[in-house]
Amino acid sequence: MQKDYPVQIDLIEPRKEWRNQQQINESFAVHHKISTEIKSFSKAALLGAVFKLKFWQSFFHQFNLRESIRSGAVQAKFTPLMQQYDVICFHYLSTPVLWLHQFVPAGKKIIYSFWGSDLFRNNWLYDHALQSDALKKAHHIIVHSMEMRLIALAKFGWQLEGKISALVSTDIAKALEKYTGNTHAAAAGCLASFKQKHNIPLQDTVIVIGHSAHDIDNHLYIIPQLATLDKEYLDHCTFVLPMTYGIEANYFREVEKALQAQKIKYIILSNFLNEEEMLELRYASEILVRLSKYDAFSLSLCETLAAGNIAIVATWLPYGALRSSGVYYKEVDAFYKLPAMLKKVLQHKKEYQQQCLDNGKKISELYSQQNAIEKLAKIYMS
Template structure:
């Protein structure tokens, strides 16, 4: 793993590194990352972005200081693109893709995308970037990769599901090819680093750096503001959302996807003692859910009823203030997804003082390394016993404050920016 460095090489007036960002279109994560780097290291980097979701008018003002250019992507083929149909590289790639089992649909979409990007990239790559930073390296997010020069330095950043939930021979071929010539590779934990080495080869060891994505500090500022007066505003919040005033709020998961294992969690907890069950109110956040899976919400409601739990599906989009209040009012937060990278919802819950239960199969060594206090289970069968411990635990102000301090020290933007410096500066 590369170490965190703030060595400016003794050159105070060094020309800023020119970086182009490409890949996943989640402007909230991308914007927050490069804004924190810009604030920590002003004038060290000159950053453009390509192929990312356009920022809203509100965000444009927020991120204007850290992005020089934001290039729009184009999906439709124009007349000026037609010359690229005769590009030999296009057919060489297609031939290789067919050998490794690419689907007809992907071959067609790649053909169209390649023809468009061949035109776009000529203009963009004239900027002679020091580094191109590819986020979320799945085949759908690498359109620019096929057009960069042989000597172009590029960094590849895994987010989590782009490593853990991507499989098949063709996807392996694509990622192996991208990693082979990468200048540096980043991920979030030792577990994910080991997955990369196991999957793609131990020769990548010296290329891999551990980094952290900074959180949106707004929620934490609101948590700090509301925490001292939560007893005064708690009742009004609970009444507004029709939550019971005298029960412990238990939140399961952070969205409405099956991968959060809501039903398996509820089934395991169905046999807890009745006196504990009657004191709990279960909340399943479903503001974000799989639009193609209409049955899952109904199945979760049926399981709540079958297990004789009081609770509800919370499908309302919460404001920052409402989200902070929910976290401050939550007694236990249960997060046991199939896979995850490094959950921001866990640090938020721990920062708010909730008892957190998660799984040891998740790559959460950064939480352990920071010394955060939470419960962790090896298997779902252990959940009832651990839940009884968590729900019966008396509030511990010292433990809650210790978690807060550690989260500030190891997961806030200032520290996260340092983890990226040695990746992008050298």
């Protein structure tokens, strides 16, 4: 965007761990790493916090000295930084992110961007009242799809109708280039390498379940259904569960216990995957099962589809844009229907893979046609 429009876009991240620095450097002019943890501030900064308005507001509201000092210290660091910007866009509207809203100087144009879980869930981490209050101050609100837009309006009120735009703000087309540009031989090489690395029999079909270690992927509903697949097919399937992020020990153990109980061949990927390993996994995902509780516009799904593989997804997921663009995938509307669909896909795997060959091109065209960069620039500059 910064190449085509007279804007400078900087990134401010209140994170404990930082993402891929190379990607950040390519996308943003400046990257500010802001910690909001009290231990990250110097003694002088903590002493100075008591002279800040937010210290006293917090103290008289909560009577919590530690949190009040943190509020004052964050105000001293965050507010002057925000003062130099005209537009401030909050991505992923969790409670910790929205907590920073109070430190934005008056008169700034504020944009909010929902990413998925922050819209679909309602608990202490995604507090409805806190989000609703923040959205009242929004100049604009961004979601990834028309389905998400409808959910946001139903959840927060139709008075926001004129403020909400549905567009994918991530450059999907660029992310898919590494899949659409590869040859069939390269894809076959990735599959062979993945099977060798994980001791998967050559004749087995690799079936990937979900994309995270969160319970939103419905592993415990899917796993019992896998075991009911006809034995002649089940014996030639290896199920791969990528659980490389969002790991909660208790849930992870439950999933592993369920897999062991069904006595099926499985592999759990729990270590962080680098870019090369992720590329290999996408190509090795001959069949992807995505029956999550909810999802936004899933990059992992789009990458697997662009790699020419088959996806079986839930009808309740908001993939209307993919469907209307003719992207080829299979759907089920209930967990108990998964075995029959898996059997059908295994029977016609080669035929269905041929149908998937143009998926990457179709998804890239979908992104290009929505003119996301132009629309975002207008939102920022209006």
